[in-house]
Amino acid sequence: MTEPVTAAVLVIGNEILSGRTQDANIAYVAAGLEKLGIRLREARVVPDIEGEIVQAVNALRERYHYVFTSGGIGPTHDDITAASIAVAFGVKLIRHPDAVSALSAHYDPGKLTPARLRMADVPEGAILIDNPVSRAPGFQIGNVFVMAGVPAILRAMFDGLASRLSGGERMLQHTISCGLAEGAIAAELEAIQHRFEAVEIGSYPYFRDGRFGTSLVLRSTEPTLLADAADAVRQMVVSFGGTPDEQPSG
């Protein structure tokens, strides 16, 4: 078995921490990384404070193969991500000529204000990430990918950079939901987990319309093992009088 390829997401933005905005970017990047066989191992949200961004970026880029950031790359005074990443890497912030070209082509004459030109500033050595929505690019430096916070732009950027990433073995997933309570099946489920140690088995209670149920999520890179474990879970659910509702999504 090869070592898994790992990643972290760093969301930069006071608006998430104040509760003003519900983050949607962690879930999007998480789902995208799943498809590439990259394991998202951690996510953090930090405020628009240089020291906080520097500390988080340096902790995460050391620990994981890839780091994806969202937020703080616009034209206003509170957009300090590019400058903070430059500090984290100990390099200068430079005005990237290709970014200037992209912005110049996008804005009408006279509209490329000094504030907008700041969006062409990236840490020295960075490679641009295309922004098909509003042109101001993201960038990659080392293993850190810096993207916009606006979900529509983040999605376009992430989809465009997927080809730069080296994935690993894809985690296959098989979900079996049932109307049984977690506590009723917990001992038997644990026994199945012990039998199939290479399969990650998660149990997620849900509460809808006043009723509890449980989704059992099996994950593994090995299709045969996953199928065998799913068989065992299915039989267990049936033995408790449950009706398995299955979603294989390998």
Place this chain on the structure above:
Amino acid sequence: MTEPVTAAVLVIGNEILSGRTQDANIAYVAAGLEKLGIRLREARVVPDIEGEIVQAVNALRERYHYVFTSGGIGPTHDDITAASIAVAFGVKLIRHPDAVSALSAHYDPGKLTPARLRMADVPEGAILIDNPVSRAPGFQIGNVFVMAGVPAILRAMFDGLASRLSGGERMLQHTISCGLAEGAIAAELEAIQHRFEAVEIGSYPYFRDGRFGTSLVLRSTEPTLLADAADAVRQMVVSFGGTPDEQPSG
């Protein structure tokens, strides 16, 4: 000015990192803390791995006044939060008699399985957090509040423990949205930020129906200062031909 009361949220759960589930708990706790005058300074999501939980809890509880965790306190083998928090605090996991009573009263005779009884296990010295939805309690140890991951339960737990928290000065907020682009007003906005250094001014572009606009969010604990800064932003928006759409939410 008094020192602000600070907090962090720690979401524990593979299902968020795999993209299977969109977290809703960070935003809920964030909004609730705002009302209490507590500043949420960081959020993290970590997997169901003891070492990761221990490391994150210890980093966060040292750094912030309060830590709120969500997830991993159910009856199944993958629910390892209570045991991990005990490790983080260097104390034993004990079966709490009041938790046993609550569970005993809730389940029909014979239904309180050994797995369900595990939900009465908390770190020694912990104080219970009531769970009005499904009875299995959360707990508080030191400055760490451990809650369920199911949003309906987390919300009930959080609402119930609010009276245990000592808040600080409430951050007042005033939002001015306009159809102007961030880049057009950035220089003037920065000048206003320099004039009002004790007001946190955030600029958040939005993209809806193919059009960009900007929400300018002003935050301060000082009502007069906030009103003065809002006046300046409003005048600036009007001077650029924009129509300010205001949401004072002090």
